[in-house]
Amino acid sequence: xxxxxxxxxxxxxxxxxxxxxxxxxxxxxxxxxxxxxxxxxxxxxxxxxxxxxxxxxxxxxxxxxxxxxxxxxxxxxxxxxxxxxxxxxxxxxxxxxxxxxxxxxxxxx
Numbered sequence: 001x002x003x004x005x006x007x008x009x010x011x012x013x014x015x016x017x018x019x020x021x022x023x024x025x026x027x028x029x030x031x032x033x034x035x036x037x038x039x040x041x042x043x044x045x046x047x048x049x050x051x052x053x054x055x056x057x058x059x060x061x062x063x064x065x066x067x068x069x070x071x072x073x074x075x076x077x078x079x080x081x082x083x084x085x086x087x088x089x090x091x092x093x094x095x096x097x098x099x100x101x102x103x104x105x106x107x108x109x
Contacts, residue, residue, distance in 0.1 A: 001022060002026070006023045006026065015046075017044075017047040017050055020046065020053075021040070021050065021052070021053050024037075024040035024043055025056055028059065028060050033063050037064070040056055040057035040060060041057065044073075049084055051081035051090070051093070054074065055077050055089055057077075058073035061073055062096070067100060067103070067104070070096075071097065074093045074096050075097070077089065078093045078097070081093060
């Protein structure tokens with residue numbers, strides 16, 4: 001479903017975690033990082049255990065250069081994944097955190 005169709009649903013008052021996740025993913029895929037961030041933040045407010053949303057939120061924040069906020073999102077996502085037994089999301093988030101740690105260790109030019 002297109003972000004346009006999802007936005008129409010939201011405008012009609014249909015607001016929930018799944019709708020916000022779809023909007024966040026759609027905008028992230030389109031490179032509209034601020035809009036993606038906004039919708040993914042709403043998504044995890046609806047469902048703090050939505051590990052896939054935390055993963056995408058971290059990606060959107062990281063792509064905006066907000067590494068500290070991305071780390072926070074990914075840490076919350078890792079915790080949610082562990083609590084839910086969502087091993088795949090946990091593994092993916094752990095990889096993102098390792099990459100972030102490697103970047104943080106590199107000396108500035």
